[in-house]
Amino acid sequence: MAEKEEAIVKKDHQDGMQMAVSFLEEFGLPLRLLPLADVIEVGFVRSTGYMWILQKKKFKHNFKMISKPMSFYTEITDYVEKKWIKKLKGVKAKELMLWPPVSQISVDDPPTIKIQFMSLAGIIKTFPVEAFAGGRG
Template sequence: MASQAIEAQREGAEIYQGEEICKQKTVELLNEIELPNGLLFLEEIEEVGYNRKTGFVWLKRNKAVTHLFHTIDKDVMYGEEIYAFVEKGKLKKIHGVKSKELLVWVTIGDIHIDEKHPDKITFQNRLTGLSRTFPVSAFTDEELEKKKKDGEVKVVN
């Protein structure tokens, strides 16, 4: 199913392959839509695509990976294919991302930052409507931020 959704969006999309360029383009996109740069685990990404006309973005990996966000003690599983529709401060209709709540993996359907509370980020399950809110700082890549400050990394918007 995911591959079909991605294939339908390839025409007219910006597509990048290779881990380093994919990391760079993913960080650029997250900055462009004003989401934290550490929101998506950036290791082992093979392909990133962005169809600006439709707002559709995707990431492909060789295998699913699990990442622990230490500051909030949350495991997040990123599938082999992740895709969503993006707009300022939002990832909508996400496929391929799950968070562990107690002993159960819960599908994340939407992520957004409320304009009234820009220091908080909310993750929502579209099926149940249940959501969790965390500090944006929990999803900021501190190392990348330091490199940007020191001029080692340049992010172009």
């Protein structure tokens, strides 16, 4: 695949998690934004910001601080920029009875320090960035 040329790739859970977390930190995104499990591969192309994550199975995670269940598929792809994830695929967030796909995530600069999730359906939700900052929550 052409978009994966020149990629840095890690092929196991521990190395993949370390790489994913280091890129989240480098781009000013909360470290627990993607609570991954059983990672098979993580890749990143610095020239384009393209990142992909492969996991053994789909799973759901509830961010307790904001009572927000999210679903993470076996393949997650996106483009990362400073405080911004765009063209996100493989992540859904529960809204009422629906699970719309999350297509973009952005982090505001201080003083607000909020994080916004946007779906292709036009749904925008804003939360405190601390809900995704650390721990298992």
